[in-house]
Amino acid sequence: MRYWLLKSEPDAFSFDDLKKRPRKTEPWNGVRNYQARNYMRDEMNVGDLGLFYHSSCAEPGVAGVVRITKEAYPDHTQFDPQSEYFDEGSKREDPRWVMVDVTWEADVPQFVSLQQLRDDPALADLLILRRGNRLSITPVEAAHFKRICKLGGVKG
């Protein structure tokens, strides 16, 4: 059982959007970074929990908790010429990009802002706080995950 932080731009897809999806589930498509892909492909398992993080917005921070509900499988958008995620170098017989399914797991009653994360000494080593970090998927230590849930008033 591992923990993750998943970035999403709320203008494109927010935590509220996820809650409105059928079965509150969404394929996490559009990841086009090898390191992030490798995390999904090699290290994510069904049952893992993730922090849904809003980035590139007025209020960056942790908006919710999700669960991984399907292990890595080919991201179909890489084969769609109409998609912004189209990758003409990727072959159907050897897909370059994968996605997982994420499902709503819990609300974060008190949104945890980036500033709050930065201000908490217990979270000093959180990868997302590292200078220049741009990875859209990063592993999170169990202690950090629990700490952030506590800050957010997540039950259970």
Place this chain on the structure above:
DNA sequence: GCCAACGTTGGC
């Protein structure tokens, strides 16, 4: 394999 140029991310 090096590295400059370029594109993207993401906070501010």
Place this chain on the structure above:
DNA sequence: GCCAACGTTGGC
């Protein structure tokens, strides 16, 4: 919109 930081590309 700015810009620092990083990833990718492509010439050599």
